[in-house]
Amino acid sequence: MSSPVNYTLTDNIGVITIDSPPVNALSQAVRQGIMDALDVADSDGSKAVVILCDGRTFIAGADISEFGKPLKDPWLPEVVNRIEATDKPVIAAIHGTALGGGFEVALSAHYRCALASAKVGLPEVKLGLLPGAGGTQRTPRLAGIEAALQLMTSGVPIAAAQAMEVGLIDRLVDGDLYEGAMAWAQELVAAGAVPRRTSEQEIPAYDAAIFDAFRGTLAKRARGQIAPQRIVDCVEGAATLSFADGLALERSKFAELMDGEQSAALRHFFFAERQAAKIDGLSKDTPTRPVESVGVIGGGTMGGGIAMSFANAGIPVTLIEISDDALARGLSIIDRNYAGSVKRGKLSESAAAACRALISGATDYAALAEVDMAIEAVFEDPNLKKDIFAKLDAVCKQGAILATNTSYQDVDAIAAATQRPADVIGMHFFSPAHIMKLLEVVRGEKTADDVLATCMQLAKRIRKVPVVSRVCYGFIGNRMLQPYGQQSQLLLLEGATPEQVDGAMESWGMAMGPLRVFDLAGLDVGYKAREALSDEEKGDPASYRVPDLLVEAGRLGQKSGSGFYSYDEDRKPTPDPVVHEIIQTAAADLGIERRKISDEEIVERLIGALVDEGRKIIDEGIAQRSSDIDVVYVYGYGFPAWRGGPMYYGDSASL
Numbered sequence: 001m002s003s004p005v006n007y008t009l010t011d012n013i014g015v016i017t018i019d020s021p022p023v024n025a026l027s028q029a030v031r032q033g034i035m036d037a038l039d040v041a042d043s044d045g046s047k048a049v050v051i052l053c054d055g056r057t058f059i060a061g062a063d064i065s066e067f068g069k070p071l072k073d074p075w076l077p078e079v080v081n082r083i084e085a086t087d088k089p090v091i092a093a094i095h096g097t098a099l100g101g102g103f104e105v106a107l108s109a110h111y112r113c114a115l116a117s118a119k120v121g122l123p124e125v126k127l128g129l130l131p132g133a134g135g136t137q138r139t140p141r142l143a144g145i146e147a148a149l150q151l152m153t154s155g156v157p158i159a160a161a162q163a164m165e166v167g168l169i170d171r172l173v174d175g176d177l178y179e180g181a182m183a184w185a186q187e188l189v190a191a192g193a194v195p196r197r198t199s200e201q202e203i204p205a206y207d208a209a210i211f212d213a214f215r216g217t218l219a220k221r222a223r224g225q226i227a228p229q230r231i232v233d234c235v236e237g238a239a240t241l242s243f244a245d246g247l248a249l250e251r252s253k254f255a256e257l258m259d260g261e262q263s264a265a266l267r268h269f270f271f272a273e274r275q276a277a278k279i280d281g282l283s284k285d286t287p288t289r290p291v292e293s294v295g296v297i298g299g300g301t302m303g304g305g306i307a308m309s310f311a312n313a314g315i316p317v318t319l320i321e322i323s324d325d326a327l328a329r330g331l332s333i334i335d336r337n338y339a340g341s342v343k344r345g346k347l348s349e350s351a352a353a354a355c356r357a358l359i360s361g362a363t364d365y366a367a368l369a370e371v372d373m374a375i376e377a378v379f380e381d382p383n384l385k386k387d388i389f390a391k392l393d394a395v396c397k398q399g400a401i402l403a404t405n406t407s408y409q410d411v412d413a414i415a416a417a418t419q420r421p422a423d424v425i426g427m428h429f430f431s432p433a434h435i436m437k438l439l440e441v442v443r444g445e446k447t448a449d450d451v452l453a454t455c456m457q458l459a460k461r462i463r464k465v466p467v468v469s470r471v472c473y474g475f476i477g478n479r480m481l482q483p484y485g486q487q488s489q490l491l492l493l494e495g496a497t498p499e500q501v502d503g504a505m506e507s508w509g510m511a512m513g514p515l516r517v518f519d520l521a522g523l524d525v526g527y528k529a530r531e532a533l534s535d536e537e538k539g540d541p542a543s544y545r546v547p548d549l550l551v552e553a554g555r556l557g558q559k560s561g562s563g564f565y566s567y568d569e570d571r572k573p574t575p576d577p578v579v580h581e582i583i584q585t586a587a588a589d590l591g592i593e594r595r596k597i598s599d600e601e602i603v604e605r606l607i608g609a610l611v612d613e614g615r616k617i618i619d620e621g622i623a624q625r626s627s628d629i630d631v632v633y634v635y636g637y638g639f640p641a642w643r644g645g646p647m648y649y650g651d652s653a654s655l
């Protein structure tokens with residue numbers, strides 16, 4: 001099989017071109033190809049060497065699919081050290097995203113240029129790893145300690161211009177990258193430039209206190225995660241050891257992480273997220289419908305956030321409300337959200353204004369006659385939803401996709417309210433909809449394949465992570481939330497306090513404990529939903545007795561200043577003795593004897609509840625695969641990705 005690495009000698013410049021779709025990952029063949037090309041370059045009279053890639057991007061990292069298998073020679077550290085040792089100038093020419101080992105290849109070159117549109121980054125930490133091919137040693141020598149720590153512990157890529165500012169890139173190329181890189185190589189040769197080896201450069205001045213300060217920040221920001229702390233150790237090594245010893249330290253820390261549970265879980269999750277976008281049995285070239293305009297019905301918190309998600313992707317939106325006042329309120333929520341995004345630096349003023357300009361409002365459904373998609377986002381009243389879909393059926397053009405944002409209702413029953421059930425689908429966003437990445441795409445019995453394919457493609461366009469669900473009460477995420485919530489209530493009655501339950505789960509890695517989540521969502525939501533159910537449908541009274549008592553005492557959660565906790569004006573939760581008494585009274589009424597409960601029991605019962613329900617969801621064919629459920633819980637419910645997701649964790653912990 002031909003090598004994915006091509007070498008040519010052009011005008012006394014050696015050109016190494018890597019062409020290994022989809023992202024030029026550093027597979028064994030690519031690593032070997034680079035070594036072979038360098039052998040030729042050593043003796044062909046070339047005056048300099050340019051390394052660049054064909055296809056969509058410069059090298060996007062080590063080949064993750066090789067991880068966990070016996071590593072084959074040449075190892076990447078050997079390749080990058082070989083590049084740096086070359087006795088003539090080596091220039092890396094970057095486009096797309098030079099990430100991980102790909103950027104380490106560029107760092108081992110003597111000079112670096114890039115298109116302005118390129119990005120560079122060291123995202124290994126997102127795989128529970130650290131840059132293991134010299135990145136922890138070369139980055140601080142070029143960019144300084146602080147920029148290096150920030151780049152590697154965040155794992156977030158930076159734009160080429162920013163990289164140039166900190167010294168990671170030397171030159172931006174306008175126009176054709178190959179032409180620009182070759183011209184620069186000739187300039188360097190003409191100027192008598194020599195190999196400028198990063199390993200021989202001194203670390204720029206720094207404050208030794210930075211390392212422990214960073215460790216402290218990471219202990220909070222990346223609570224429970226090992227890789228960020230090891231990155232600090234390696235960068236500290238770069239500052240205090242010789243280059244060779246620093247490399248040895250990096251190698252040993254890398255091996256420790258690669259063999260660890262957190263990296264295995266994060267590598268699982270990397271592929272799980274990409275697998276979730278694939279629909280078993282649906283051909284990759286299923287046609288899709290154009291979606292160049294969208295209507296959103298309902299201008300509440302969810303409708304406003306959904307409208308913003310589309311506007312932020314450049315898709316015009318018509319927001320429908322029942323009156324001018326309601327519409328004004330809806331649009332003001334959107335204005336407030338954009339102002340918040342600008343204040344937090346997420347969007348520039350001009351970008352926010354451009355997105356906002358794409359959102360218009362109307363109170364007459366006739367405004368939806370030409371939209372390509374209409375998304376209903378009103379409150380969870382099944383009859384109201386059916387009325388709305390009957391109206392959409394009458395107003396929207398043929399071929400328009402009719403979607404509901406319902407978080408648990410029967411999409412098939414909603415579809416039956418129209419003459420076009422094949423055009424109906426669920427698109428369940430998560431609050432706040434303009435921020436949360438998860439999108440449950442709910443496939444009805446009659447949903448057409450092209451409608452499903454369109455929504456999966458559209459999800460990526462509006463920067464969401466789609467997961468397909470079949471129809472059941474609560475689909476995937478909210479259905480699993482029920483037994484999880486019930487267990488949390490039983491634990492309270494049996495002896496735990498809200499702060500113990502939440503503390504145990506947050507120490508374990510959940511972004512937010514269950515009771516804080518319920519206070520955030522509003523205890524009155526569940527209370528109202530239960531009012532519509534019979535006692536039999538409500539299930540075990542113990543699973544909702546305390547929330548009912550709290551709501552009846554006016555404690556609705558954050559929105560009312562108290563729920564399972566009391567909240568100050570900044571919504572900071574404080575344990576509340578009143579709640580402890582309510583719990584103890586409820587336990588007595590239910591004849592439940594209270595006892596001391598360990599954190600371990602709390603974690604085991606709550607995560608076990610998620611896993612058990614997840615397994616039923618798989619057995620019933622509601623989710624395509626268990627890794628899809630992992631994606632739902634990490635992106636929608638704050639489950640720690642470094643534990644792989646509930647199903648991965650359940651299997652690995654033999655729950």
Ligand code: T1G
Pocket residue numbers: 022023025060061062063064065076097099100101102104123124127129130131132133135274275
């Ligand atoms: N290895 C193997 N396959 C990869 C890959 C990689 N590094 N990156 C992407 N793919 C596959 C992916 O599975 C998918 O396959 C296809 O490429 C398109 O990806 C020693 C140890 C580059 C920004 O962490 O962030 O280097 O599903 O759908 O949205 O220090 O892929 O089509 O069959 O994501 O346009 C460090 C991971 C590795 C970068 C493109 N590098 N990749 O995003 O496409 S560790 C990373 C990404 C390392 C060294 C260490 C993204 C992307 P399929 P995609 P995209």
